[in-house]
Amino acid sequence: MVDMPAQNPQRIVLPPHRERARRPRIVRLREWARRNLFNSRAGTFLTIITAAILALIIYGVVYFVFVDANWRVITENRWLLFAGGYPMDQEWRLWFSVMFVFLLIGLTYGTWASLGRRDHLFIVLASGFAILLLAHGGAAIWSTIWYLIAVGLLYAGYAITIRMPREAGPGRTLQQRSVAGLLIAALPIVLIVLLAFGGARPRELEGFVLNLVLAPVGIVGGLIIAIPLALGRASRMRAISWTCTTYIEVVRGAPLLGWLFVALFILDDVIGGELIVRAMVVLAVFTAAYMAEYIRGALQALPHGQSEAAHAVGLNQFQSMQLIVMPQALRISIPPMVGQAISIWKDTTLVTVILPLRELKGNADSAIAQFEFTPDRIEAYVFVAVVFWVVAFIMSRISQRVEGSLGIGER
Amino acid sequence: MAVAAGGAPPPSSEVPLLYRRGVRRLLTQGIYVALTAVVIGYVYTSLDLREFGFGFLSEPAAFKVGNQWLTDVDGVTNSRITMYLVGVWSSLRAVLVAIALSTVIGVLIGVARLSSNWLVAQMAMLYVEIFRNTPLLVQVVLVYTILLIGAPLIENVVNVGDFFFISNRGMAMPWPVPDSGFWGTPDWFVGVWVAALLAIGFVAQRVRADRQGRERETGQPHYPNRWALGVFAVGAVISFFALGAPVSIDEPVIVGTHYIEGMVMEPEFTALVAGLTLYTSAFIAEIVRGGIQALPRGQTEAANAVGLSGYQRLTLVILPQALRQIIPSVTNQYLNINKNSSLAYAVLYDDLFRVANIVQNKAGHALEMFFVIIVTYMLISFAISVVMNFFNARVTAQRI
Numbered sequence: 028m029v030d031m032p033a034q035n036p037q038r039i040v041l042p043p044h045r046e047r048a049r050r051p052r053i054v055r056l057r058e059w060a061r062r063n064l065f066n067s068r069a070g071t072f073l074t075i076i077t078a079a080i081l082a083l084i085i086y087g088v089v090y091f092v093f094v095d096a097n098w099r100v101i102t103e104n105r106w107l108l109f110a111g112g113y114p115m116d117q118e119w120r121l122w123f124s125v126m127f128v129f130l131l132i133g134l135t136y137g138t139w140a141s142l143g144r145r146d147h148l149f150i151v152l153a154s155g156f157a158i159l160l161l162a163h164g165g166a167a168i169w170s171t172i173w174y175l176i177a178v179g180l181l182y183a184g185y186a187i188t189i190r191m192p193r194e195a196g197p198g199r200t201l202q203q204r205s206v207a208g209l210l211i212a213a214l215p216i217v218l219i220v221l222l223a224f225g226g227a228r229p230r231e232l233e234g235f236v237l238n239l240v241l242a243p244v245g246i247v248g249g250l251i252i253a254i255p256l257a258l259g260r261a262s263r264m265r266a267i268s269w270t271c272t273t274y275i276e277v278v279r280g281a282p283l284l285g286w287l288f289v290a291l292f293i294l295d296d297v298i299g300g301e302l303i304v305r306a307m308v309v310l311a312v313f314t315a316a317y318m319a320e321y322i323r324g325a326l327q328a329l330p331h332g333q334s335e336a337a338h339a340v341g342l343n344q345f346q347s348m349q350l351i352v353m354p355q356a357l358r359i360s361i362p363p364m365v366g367q368a369i370s371i372w373k374d375t376t377l378v379t380v381i382l383p384l385r386e387l388k389g390n391a392d393s394a395i396a397q398f399e400f401t402p403d404r405i406e407a408y409v410f411v412a413v414v415f416w417v418v419a420f421i422m423s424r425i426s427q428r429v430e431g432s433l434g435i436g437e438r
Numbered sequence: 439m440a441v442a443a444g445g446a447p448p449p450s451s452e453v454p455l456l457y458r459r460g461v462r463r464l465l466t467q468g469i470y471v472a473l474t475a476v477v478i479g480y481v482y483t484s485l486d487l488r489e490f491g492f493g494f495l496s497e498p499a500a501f502k503v504g505n506q507w508l509t510d511v512d513g514v515t516n517s518r519i520t521m522y523l524v525g526v527w528s529s530l531r532a533v534l535v536a537i538a539l540s541t542v543i544g545v546l547i548g549v550a551r552l553s554s555n556w557l558v559a560q561m562a563m564l565y566v567e568i569f570r571n572t573p574l575l576v577q578v579v580l581v582y583t584i585l586l587i588g589a590p591l592i593e594n595v596v597n598v599g600d601f602f603f604i605s606n607r608g609m610a611m612p613w614p615v616p617d618s619g620f621w622g623t624p625d626w627f628v629g630v631w632v633a634a635l636l637a638i639g640f641v642a643q644r645v646r647a648d649r650q651g652r653e654r655e656t657g658q659p660h661y662p663n664r665w666a667l668g669v670f671a672v673g674a675v676i677s678f679f680a681l682g683a684p685v686s687i688d689e690p691v692i693v694g695t696h697y698i699e700g701m702v703m704e705p706e707f708t709a710l711v712a713g714l715t716l717y718t719s720a721f722i723a724e725i726v727r728g729g730i731q732a733l734p735r736g737q738t739e740a741a742n743a744v745g746l747s748g749y750q751r752l753t754l755v756i757l758p759q760a761l762r763q764i765i766p767s768v769t770n771q772y773l774n775i776n777k778n779s780s781l782a783y784a785v786l787y788d789d790l791f792r793v794a795n796i797v798q799n800k801a802g803h804a805l806e807m808f809f810v811i812i813v814t815y816m817l818i819s820f821a822i823s824v825v826m827n828f829f830n831a832r833v834t835a836q837r838i
Contacts, residue, residue: 063556070555077557266467270474280819281812282777284791288811292804297484373573380575380784381795388576405587408580412572419571 100403101410102163104394108410111233111390117225121236122173124217126180131213132425133181137188138206140428149424153417154178214243229303235414237303237386241375244307246368249314256315257322258348271319278316283374286313287381306378310371317367318360325360326352365426369419376415387411485805494801495519495810501796505704505788507531518797525793526814532707532789533779533818536714537772543715544722544768549752551727562723569720575781578713582785585705592695601689603697606705610690613701617684627684631677638673642666706787714778718771725767729760761833769826773819780815790814 041049048055065071101108110121136142142150154174161170191202218240221227232240259271278286290305298305329352337347379389391407394400400407455461499513499521511524550562569577589606590596596604603610616624646666653660690700733756741751782789791811798807 063554066554073553073555074557077555077561081557081561264463264467264470266471270470277812280816281808282780282791282815284780284783285808285811285815288795288798288804289808292798293485293808296486297481369571373571373575376573376575377781380781388573388579402587404583405580408576408583412576412580415573415576416568416571420567423571 096406096409097400097403098406098410100394100400100406102160104390104397104400105160105163107234107394108387108390109235111236111385112231113227113233113236114231117227120220120227122170122177124220125173126177127217127220128213129177129181130184131209133184133186134188134206135210135425136428137185137191138202140425140431141189142185146424146428149420150178150181153421156413156417214247229301232303233385234390235387237378237384238372238375241307241310241378241386242368242372245310245314245371245375248307248311249318249367249371250364252311252315253318253322254353256319257326260319260323261326275316275319278313279320283309283313283377284380287377291382302382303384306382306384310375314367314371317370318364321360321363321367322356324363325356328359329355361426361430365422369422372419372422373415376411387414487805489803490806492806492810494803494806495522495797497801499797499800501800503528503788503793505706507701518801522790522793522797522810525788525790528787529779529782529789529791530818532710532714532782532787533776536711536718536775536779539711539715540718540722540771540775541768544719545726545757547719547723548726548730551723552730566720566723569716570724574713574717574778575784577716578709578781579784581712581716582705582709585709589705592692595692601700603690603692607695607697608702608704608708610692610697610700610702612687612689614685615688617686624684627681631681634677634681635674638670638677641673642670645669704787706782706785709785710779710782710787710789713781714775717778718775721771721774722768725764725771726760728767729762729764730756732763733759758833765826765830765833769823769830772822772826776818776822777815 040046047058064074106115110118113121136146157174158171161167161174188202188206192199221232221236221240222229256271256274259267260275262268262271286309287306290309291302294305294308298308333351333355334347337351342350375386376388378384379386379392385393388408388411391411395404395407456465496517496519499516499518501513501521503511503513503521503524505528506524507528509524509527511520513521547562547565550558551566553559553562586606589604592605592607594605598604601612616627643666646662649660649662649665652658653662688699688701690697690702692698737755737759738751741755746754779789780791783792783795786792794807794811798804
């Protein structure tokens with residue numbers, strides 16, 4: 028290898044890593060395999076065993092998906108799984124919300140990050156999955172078209188915002204503020220579209236729609252409660268810090284199922300209202316306790332000099348909190364907060380377990396309760412798992428991108 | 439005002455009463471306490487507390503609690519609180535098994551994610567991404583469904599040599615049962631033997647410490663772990679036979695559509711433990727990976743330089759240091775396992791939460807029952823924290 032340049036005296040000799048990159052692809056591939064797969068006898072053994080296991084898994088999955096499984100349980104029950112009891116003649120409200128959210132995702136990516144090759148690949152794959160699902164049964168053409176328009180909006184929003192200048196300036200500030208404003212207003216807007224002006228009644232929110240409503244309400248509501256809670260816990264006033272600590276520890280002491288039990292049997296007397304509203308309150312109250320702990324951790328991680336400097340330039344307690352401490356603390360706490368958001372997203376399935384609320388998993392239970400589909404239970408649950416996985420993956424992906432562009436972890 | 443906030447407090451006569459720090463704090467807290475009292479008062483008056491009390495727990499239960507192991511408590515004659523404790527034992531069992539399994543698998547996967555073998559690393563990543571991002575409830579239910587549909591009916595049970603059975607009613611296997619031996623009753627034998635084992639364990643611990651000390655002094659290998667294990671094993675066997683070896687093996691038998699005798703691992707238990715293990719081990723794997731990656735690269739290089747093998751490098755250099763960062767986060771995961779075990783409800787495994795729910799259905803008293811549930815979970819969490827803090831103290835005792 029060392030004497031290779033000597034065979035061709037005219038050739039310019041490059042540094043070793045460039046020299047390696049120059050060799051034919053097949054040689055590099057072999058080299059890579061030797062280094063990463065067959066680096067020792069034990070390594071080779073490990074590779075063979077793992078490859079065998081992988082082959083078995085792939086065979087099993089392919090056999091299940093294409094031969095064994097009966098996916099009609101999903102395609103025939105599409106409306107049941109996704110919207111459940113939502114009034115069918117109001118379907119446009121659902122599609123409008125989907126388009127709005129897709130547009131928002133495009134705007135967010137265009138403003139604070141950019142779509143890489145992997146993101147495009149993921150969008151194509153996820154869209155393929157969605158269209159596969161939509162292109163069966165009734166209204167197949169229209170729902171496919173609506174979906175494609177939504178993806179088009181995502182790319183349109185992205186294309187517009189990505190072309191705007193990124194340098195700091197009044198235009199950039201305006202762009203950031205308006206997108207952030209839309210993000211903050213997104214949840215109320217979607218709720219109004221779904222429920223107000225002749226839309227559904229709250230109890231008609233079912234299936235996947237219910238998951239998609241419960242999780243953001245829990246996350247946003249939790250964050251709103253968590254900030255004062257974290258400040259209260261860090262406060263030097265004993266009465267305040269003790270009650271906040273008690274709240275946090277008691278809420279974290281019992282499982283979410285326990286708190287949903289409270290929503291069902293005890294909150295009825297205290298706040299009344301629809302069950303779904305009580306479930307939302309419980310989700311927010313539960314999430315708040317965990318988020319408050321993350322914010323408190325971030326507050327502690329912030330150097331004391333920050334608030335001292337704020338006082339030194341004459342800001343009062345409130346201003347220093349609002350302008351100096353909180354923005355930095357919230358930025359530090361974004362990664363664990365996203366973890367908590369994903370966790371709440373997955374935990375929305377729990378409302379099915381004790382409450383008579385039917386979200387996606389609950390309606391999958393209803394789907395397989397039909398006589399025709401009782402043998403297809405595994406298919407139904409695998410489908411539910413995949414849907415949850417896709418959304419959780421999108422959440423973690425967006426947060427990674429936004430974290431990267433906000434420079435979290437750097438000072 | 440700005441001066442008062444930052445510098446030394448000026449003489450109190452100059453500052454108006456309302457602007458003094460002490461007065462302000464007192465006022466704020468006063469208002470706060472008043473508001474809290476109003477909220478609590480509202481909640482208190484809106485709850486129906488006329489029949490509040492825990493007397494209903496001592497009435498006869500009148501329901502069956504399944505999934506019992508080592509116990510066979512009958513719900514007809516026993517009180518509700520007894521049956522609840524049976525449920526607590528079922529929860530504890532699932533939690534302990536899930537903690538052990540998810541720790542082992544989590545560490546393996548976490549180390550595998552950093553493997554130099556590309557395929558192994560990718561497989562580990564796939565494992566983590568799949569099990570971390572799907573709801574635990576769906577995992578538990580899916581495993582349960584697969585066990586019910588995938589396993590054969592008990593009529594065509596998989597029979598391994600007439601002592602090991604697999605069917606959709608679970609796995610049945612032989613299980614040792616204590617006899618009376620020299621000591622009157624089986625319970626006496628178990629008590630005496632456990633006491634003997636504790637004493638032998640103490641001796642083994644002393645041997646280990648002694649050998650470790652000599653190893654440190656002389657630099658020659660004295661094999662402390664092997665010696666300790668050997669002493670314990672020999673002691674255990676000798677004491678077992680000295681007590682008359684009073685154990686009979688209980689082999690499972692199928693009668694009709696049920697297993698009797700032996701140990702039966704029901705699909706509910708397996709599904710719950712498998713779900714908890716898959717889910718939590720993915721999180722533990724990420725924690726382990728983070729802990730290892732946080733170490734400076736020089737540690738690995740130094741271990742290589744002194745000629746340690748890959749396994750020695752991991753167990754003697756990397757993991758002991760990474761544990762400092764790993765243990766607090768892993769403790770959190772253990773607490774999550776404890777709370778998530780309530781998902782037993784979804785597969786009808788009779789854990790504490792489900793039994794509490796049954797009691798509530800029979801007797802009402804939701805508030806009291808919730809109080810009991812939360813106190814139980816907190817006690818278990820507290821026990822886990824105490825044990826893990828003990829480990830943490832041992833790991834961080836040596837300063838680096």
